[in-house]
Amino acid sequence: MVVDQLLAEGIKSLQNRQYTNPQLEVRLILSRLMGVDKSYLYAYGDKELPEDLVRRFRDLILKRTEGYPLQYLLGTQEFMGMDLEVSEGVLIPRGDTEILVEYLLDHIDESIGDREFTVLDIGIGSGAISLAIAKFCPNSKVYGVDLYDEPLQVANRNKENLGLHNVEYYRGDLFSPFEGDEWSGYFDIIVSNPPYIPEGERGGLQVEVGRYEPETSLFAGEDGLDFYRRITAQAKRYIKDNGLLAYEIGHDQGKDVADLLRREGFNEVQVIDDFENRNRVVTGRA
Ligand SMILES: C[S@@+](CC[C@H](N)C(=O)[O-])C[C@H]1O[C@@H](n2cnc3c(N)ncnc32)[C@H](O)[C@@H]1O
Structure with missing residues (x-):
């Protein structure tokens, strides 16, 4: 042959x-x-x-x-120009998430500039968001947290492969590794692309996603907002005054997540759409 x-x-x-x-x-x-x-x-x-x-x-x-995803067969996915290792147990990074990262890079350029700053990425997966910020902003110190072993292992390998020294990953539930007083008001930016699919949509997912991608990366309670509620309620303690909270969201979650941020006292809350005019990112200032 x-x-x-x-x-x-x-x-x-x-x-x-x-x-x-x-x-x-x-x-x-x-x-x-x-x-x-x-x-x-x-x-x-x-x-x-x-x-x-x-x-x-x-x-x-x-x-x-x-229906086994091509990216798991190849073992890689490109994200923001980086070749990232992916495997079962780790969400395949999406082009949609580049919109969130591009927003953050613009924000850093305009509001932070060359000074050193800190970022917390909640739910690291392959490390897509945290590694992109660390790579494009050498003046950043990036922290990431995930509850599961596979993302932590894969993200650490991606960090090594990219030769990045300004990223550190922790294992835990959301803010749990950062409970000590030294972390209060520590972060300039808190970012997350958490699980956000409502339980009821389980059956309607593309086979590649529903059967093969980890459910711990996908589902977030009845309305898909569980992680936004939990993170937003705690974020104020860990973020600096006027720091930025930024989420990737589902295409119809803009209003609900923006309301959550306002209720928890965030200002200048914005919903940013993707190129097809669907909600994609929500941000607010502490
Ligand atoms: C939608 S994936 C996002 C992965 C990656 N940030 C990206 O954008 O490609 C959500 C991530 O949150 C992690 N996760 C789920 N529950 C968590 C929890 N309670 N605490 C920390 N991380 C969690 C999952 O393991 C998964 O890696």
């Missing part, structure tokens, strides 16, 4: 599945297995492939036809 034949076979298998891009996905999977760049496959379409590689490719394509 040569490269072009195997690619054609893979494309045929993926053709009728929703949410796939067969042409691209088969090339990404085969190039990863061969340890070569995608462009190699265009140049060497008639290269004969060893049997065991053909078998491994077919196994992965079969998994993909069952």
Whole structure:
């Protein structure tokens, strides 16, 4: 079996599945297995492939036809120009979350500038948000917390791979590792992309998400607002005066989360939409 034949076979298998891009996905999977760049496959379409590689490719394509996410098959996802390791047990970072990070980078540019500052990221997952801030802002000291082992392990590996020394991860429930007095009024920015899907929407999720991504990253009670309630109620203790609280939110949660922030005494509360005019980010100043 040569490269072009195997690619054609893979494309045929993926053709009728929703949410796939067969042409691209088969090339990404085969190039990863061969340890070569995608462009190699265009140049060497008639290269004969060893049997065991053909078998491994077919196994992965079969998994993909069952809805297993491409990013877990490849073991990586790109986020803000960084190649992040991802694996089962860790949410695959989304393009939507780049909107939150871009907002933060603009805020840092305008309101903080070159001075040193501190950030707390609640619910780190792969480390997407915390590592992006640490990478683009060498004057930041970024802290992250997650309740589960897999995100902590993966985020720490991503931190090592990126060679970042201004990030520290803690294990715990929301603010629990930061209960000591020394953390009161410590953070310039508290950011979170917490679980925010209402329990009732479990059944309607895309297979890739509902069956394979960790439910501890997804669901947040009956109305999806549990984490916003808990974090907002405690955030004032840990944030500096005039510090920024920033959340990623679900597309229809803008009003509810903005009301929560106002009720807890945050000012200048804003809902920011994505490019399709859906609510995506809520921010407020302490
Ligand atoms: C929606 S994911 C976001 C991951 C990452 N920040 C991103 O944007 O790709 C939510 C994260 O919150 C973590 N989490 C869930 N419950 C938590 C809790 N009680 N305390 C801290 N982290 C929690 C999950 O393990 C998961 O990594």
